[in-house]
Amino acid sequence: ITDTEGVMVEKGGTLLKGLEISVAEAEKRTGKNAVSIQETYTVYLIETRAVDNVSEVANPTPDSLWRRYSEFEIFRNYLLVTYPFVVVPPLPEKRAEFVWHKLSADNMDPDFVERRRVGLENFLLRVASHPVLSNDKIFYSFLTQFFVLCLLFCVGFFEMKHYGDELQSVISQLLRVRARVADRLYGVYKVHGNYGRVFSEWSAIEKEMGDGLQSAGHHMDAYAASIDDILEEEEHYADQLKEYLFYTEALRAVCRKHELCQFELEMAAQDLISKKQQREELATGTVRTFSLKGMTSKLFGQETPEQRETKLKTLETQIEEGEEMVKERTAECDEFVKNAWEDIERFREQKDRDLKEALISYAIMQISMCKKGIQVWNNAKECFSKM
Amino acid sequence: MMSGTVTDNNTPTATKPEDLAGQVLDLDEDDDLEVFSKDATFMDGSSFNSPMPTSPGSMVNQYKFEEEEEVPDTKDIFVTVDKPESHVTAIETFITYRVLTKTSRSEFDSSEYEVRRRYQDFLWLKGKLEETHPTLIVHPLPEKFVMKGMMERFSDDFVETRKRALHKFLNRIADHPVLSCSEDFKIFLTAEELGTHKKQGPGFLSRIGDTVRAVAASVRGVRTRPEEFIAIQDYVEAFSQKMTSLDKVTQRIIKEQKEYSEELGEGSPVYTKWSDIEDELMVPLKLMASCLDRCHRESEEQVLQLSNSLLPTLHEYVLCTDTLKAVLRRRDNIQAELEAKTETLAGKKTEAEAEVESKVLSLAWDSLVGKDPDEVRQQRQQKLKGEMKEIKEEIDKMDDRLEWANNALKADWNRWQERMRADLRSVFNRTAEKNVEYYEKCLAVWESFLLSQKTEDSEGDNILDS
Numbered sequence: 001i002t003d004t005e006g007v008m009v010e011k012g013g014t015l016l017k018g019l020e021i022s023v024a025e026a027e028k029r030t031g032k033n034a035v036s037i038q039e040t041y042t043v044y045l046i047e048t049r050a051v052d053n054v055s056e057v058a059n060p061t062p063d064s065l066w067r068r069y070s071e072f073e074i075f076r077n078y079l080l081v082t083y084p085f086v087v088v089p090p091l092p093e094k095r096a097e098f099v100w101h102k103l104s105a106d107n108m109d110p111d112f113v114e115r116r117r118v119g120l121e122n123f124l125l126r127v128a129s130h131p132v133l134s135n136d137k138i139f140y141s142f143l144t145q146f147f148v149l150c151l152l153f154c155v156g157f158f159e160m161k162h163y164g165d166e167l168q169s170v171i172s173q174l175l176r177v178r179a180r181v182a183d184r185l186y187g188v189y190k191v192h193g194n195y196g197r198v199f200s201e202w203s204a205i206e207k208e209m210g211d212g213l214q215s216a217g218h219h220m221d222a223y224a225a226s227i228d229d230i231l232e233e234e235e236h237y238a239d240q241l242k243e244y245l246f247y248t249e250a251l252r253a254v255c256r257k258h259e260l261c262q263f264e265l266e267m268a269a270q271d272l273i274s275k276k277q278q279r280e281e282l283a284t285g286t287v288r289t290f291s292l293k294g295m296t297s298k299l300f301g302q303e304t305p306e307q308r309e310t311k312l313k314t315l316e317t318q319i320e321e322g323e324e325m326v327k328e329r330t331a332e333c334d335e336f337v338k339n340a341w342e343d344i345e346r347f348r349e350q351k352d353r354d355l356k357e358a359l360i361s362y363a364i365m366q367i368s369m370c371k372k373g374i375q376v377w378n379n380a381k382e383c384f385s386k387m
Numbered sequence: 388m389m390s391g392t393v394t395d396n397n398t399p400t401a402t403k404p405e406d407l408a409g410q411v412l413d414l415d416e417d418d419d420l421e422v423f424s425k426d427a428t429f430m431d432g433s434s435f436n437s438p439m440p441t442s443p444g445s446m447v448n449q450y451k452f453e454e455e456e457e458v459p460d461t462k463d464i465f466v467t468v469d470k471p472e473s474h475v476t477a478i479e480t481f482i483t484y485r486v487l488t489k490t491s492r493s494e495f496d497s498s499e500y501e502v503r504r505r506y507q508d509f510l511w512l513k514g515k516l517e518e519t520h521p522t523l524i525v526h527p528l529p530e531k532f533v534m535k536g537m538m539e540r541f542s543d544d545f546v547e548t549r550k551r552a553l554h555k556f557l558n559r560i561a562d563h564p565v566l567s568c569s570e571d572f573k574i575f576l577t578a579e580e581l582g583t584h585k586k587q588g589p590g591f592l593s594r595i596g597d598t599v600r601a602v603a604a605s606v607r608g609v610r611t612r613p614e615e616f617i618a619i620q621d622y623v624e625a626f627s628q629k630m631t632s633l634d635k636v637t638q639r640i641i642k643e644q645k646e647y648s649e650e651l652g653e654g655s656p657v658y659t660k661w662s663d664i665e666d667e668l669m670v671p672l673k674l675m676a677s678c679l680d681r682c683h684r685e686s687e688e689q690v691l692q693l694s695n696s697l698l699p700t701l702h703e704y705v706l707c708t709d710t711l712k713a714v715l716r717r718r719d720n721i722q723a724e725l726e727a728k729t730e731t732l733a734g735k736k737t738e739a740e741a742e743v744e745s746k747v748l749s750l751a752w753d754s755l756v757g758k759d760p761d762e763v764r765q766q767r768q769q770k771l772k773g774e775m776k777e778i779k780e781e782i783d784k785m786d787d788r789l790e791w792a793n794n795a796l797k798a799d800w801n802r803w804q805e806r807m808r809a810d811l812r813s814v815f816n817r818t819a820e821k822n823v824e825y826y827e828k829c830l831a832v833w834e835s836f837l838l839s840q841k842t843e844d845s846e847g848d849n850i851l852d853s
Contacts, residue, residue, distance in 0.1 A: 163664060170661040177654045184647035191643055194636040202629040205622055209808055216815070352667040359671050360840050363678075366833040373826035381819035387812040 020049040021128055021143060023121035024064070026113050042113055043068050044120055048143050063144050069094070070341060072120060075142050078155045079133060086133060089126035092119025154262065160344060161255040168248040171241050178238055182231050193224030212387035219380040226376070230369050237365065240358040244351060251347070254340050261336050265329040272322035279315045282308060464490040464561050466576065468554035471546050472503075481505050484550055486557065488576045494568075500577045506531070508581050509553055515571040516560070521717040522796040523566060524803045526559035527706035528552070548699055555703070559806075565795070612719065613793070619800060620715055627708035634701045641693050648686035655679040671840055678832050685828045692821040700814040704807065711803075714796065721792050725785040732778045739771045 025045040030038055047062040072091055079088045092115065124143070127133045199217030203210040470485040488500040509528055516525050529552035560566045574584050612620075655676045662672035 166664045167661075170657060170664070173657045174654065174661070177650060177657060181647065181650045181654065184643060184650050187643040188640060188647055191636060191640050194639075195633070198629055198632045198636060202626075202633075205625045205629075209812075212812075352665075355668055356671055356840070359675055360837065362675075363833045363836045363840075366682075367830055367837070370826045370830035370833065374823050374830070377819045377822040377826065381816055381823065384812055384815040384819055387808065387815070 018051045019128070019143075020047075020051055020062075021121070021124050022047050023117050023124065026117045027066070028108070040108070041068055042108070042116075044117055046124070046143055065144060069116070069120075070345065072123065074156050074341070075138070076123075077159075078138060079127070079136070081155050082136070082138075083132060086130070088133070089123050089130070091123055092116050154258075156341065156344075157255045157258045161252060164248040164251040164255065168245060171245040171248075175238060175241055175245070178234075178241075182234060186227055186231060189227035190224050192220050196220035196224065209387045212383050212385075216380050216383035216387075219376055219383060223373075223376045223380075226372055230365075230372075233365050233368075234362075237358060237362045240354065240361075244355065247347075247351070251344070254344065258337065258340060261329075261333045265326070265333045268322065268325045268329045272319065272326050275315060275319050275322050279312065279319060282312055282315065462562070463492055464488065464567065466554075466557045466561050468550055468557060471550055482546060484553060486576060494573065495577065497577075502576065502579065504575070504581070506549075506553075508575065509556065511581065512560075512571060512575045513556075516566055516569060517713075517717075519569060519571065520565065520795070521721070522714055522792040522799070523563070524707075524710060524714055524796075524799045525566065526556050527703060527710050528556055530706070544694075548695070552699060552703065563802075612722070615797065616715060616718065616793075619711075623708055623711045623715070627705070627712075630701060630705045630708060634698070634705050637693065637698050637701055641690055641698065644686065644690045644693070648683055648690060651679060651686060652683040655683065674836055674839060678836050681832045682829050685825055685832075689821060689825040692818065697814055697818045700810060704811070707803075707807070718792055718796055721785070721789050725782065725789050728778060728782050728785060732775060732782060735771060735775050735778065739768070739775070 023044050024047045027043050027045070028040060029043050030040050043066040045064050045066055047064045049062040069091075073094075076088060076091055079086070127139060133139065196217040196219075199213045199220065203213035203217065206213060465488070467487045468484050469487070471482050472485075473480060473482050483503040483505045486500075486502050486504050488495075490498060506528075513525055513528055516523075529549045560569075560572055566572065571584075575581070578584060658672050658676035658679065662669045662676065665672060
């Protein structure tokens, strides 16, 4: 697809025919995450150079931007969602799998990092050469701009919120079913206690069968009594599920906060855009959009140059302030998004671990219950055969 | 354990059961009806009113019948009941069962017989056997109606359960040293059409007469019931209560187990749904769903064992107690009749003695009528002597009969107890076995789950993304 310098030659990337892309470097960073825990991670430098179409010589000073692997993931997810009919190029592996040497299984291993850098660059080049994907506006922003992260994350957060809703629904259903199952199981075990009582009474009128019946009856009583412990243990599993049921609420809260951040940023951006438009209208004297001001000036004549001058000056200040505001809000958003996303990742992994453990401990409980059952009924069988 | 022959030293060797057929017999019709229905109606035709599945083939079910009884080496007659078929006529619909007999006994002309019988026919056989052997214990027939769920009268389950019970009924007769030699039993197994045979035997009116006598006897009551029979009566009372309780408890367990099994089945699709929204957890969750599904199916199997094996057996023994009570009652009646006759004899004796003393009044009467007083007196004495002799003969016969009945009952009682013990021991054993099997299967399911999760764990490690 590319020649040695990474310049587009393929027919696909029309927009990027004039853009050189590379993932030039990788660096270790440490920082505090959302729960204020120090962590170490790797960032990769995306460099872009505009290629002069005429001379085909690249501009010497590249634009650059540091991004983490997870940001690439988010971007790719966005592509998957937006272009469902496209076979989206893959990212290099998240974890070191398929390794032949255990040492290089560490994500911080310099060889792994290097291979990843190359893989990420390859990914970007493939996207850039795709006839459809290369035209995506977000792609360009991903390579060059900062605040687009927020937009990318929108998809992620939206999916997260949806996931939270579904998880809540599924766990609620499970808890309900589990409660009904426990109720029934209780019934089954307890009714067996009646066997104990009747066997005992019956043994009184029998000669040869008396002993066998009596002891069988005791086992039935033991069986009936065993359900209390069993169900108590099962409560533990229910509690683990419940914890994640409540967690979904917290997850949703984070997603809502993101929406809020996003909203405020958009408001600021809108405001800035409209102010810039006003400035343009004032400066050029053209009225682009309908406004009362515009109408009145048409009807009652335009303002004096002095008036215009003052207005322009105010607008300029406002625009400056607006730009500051957007920058601030963008920074806030990005900060929030990065932290939140990291934490969501962390939460995800914790949830997978915890719930897997819960499933395993449930299986262990079932095994214990089965073993007890086998024992009781084997004992009962022995008693019956002595009848 | 169960043996083919009854070691019984008290049965009078010369008498064959058929001899008693000529004597006065009690037909406790009411008691027989109690055994198999709560209704007084004896008309089978009216009982089958629900719509029937029309294809006979659909009635043939696939369950394998478990032969619960140990086959002693001396068994020379094998009877099976199978292949239920529905019959639809203008008047009624009913089910017939095939009765297959294989035997090497010389009383049978052939070695193999195949006939079709309906429930009515089994009722007839039971009635005849009880008529002929009032104090022998005949295994109960399944009930005419199922109290719960009258709608299910023609369901496959109902027919299957009934078929098994009928099979057991015939086999118990075949195993019985006395009953299996019964002529009625032979007819039942071999005759193409039972219709003609049913019409023979004591007619309706004579049956009425017997019933009246029986009622009268039971009203009279027995003077002194022998100790051992009192003990049996007490036992039967208590046993009946216990069996009824066990029947109820088992029904309840089945109900709870069914509902548990259902709820368990509801969990599986939820886990599947959950697995659809997860990545890492997808595999364990799908596995969980499949484990629950398997346990659900094992649970259904277990319920089947309870419904098809334990419950019917317990129910049979509930019905048995009714039979036992009837048998005891009939024995009592025989004794009561004997006692009544003895009283009559004593009455006649008193009459005879009184006759000697009262001369005056009778002489006066006789001279009025114009008869020679001495002759009349002599005639009367002769008559009385004759009557007394007759009664004495009857009493002797009845005495024999009572002794025979008592002995038969005692022997059969022992036999029944042995059988009961074997039956219940076997069925409880099997139930316990099935329960162990159920738990073992579920254990395997969950252990496989654990195993698969443990191996997954050792492969991938949770490394934080850099």
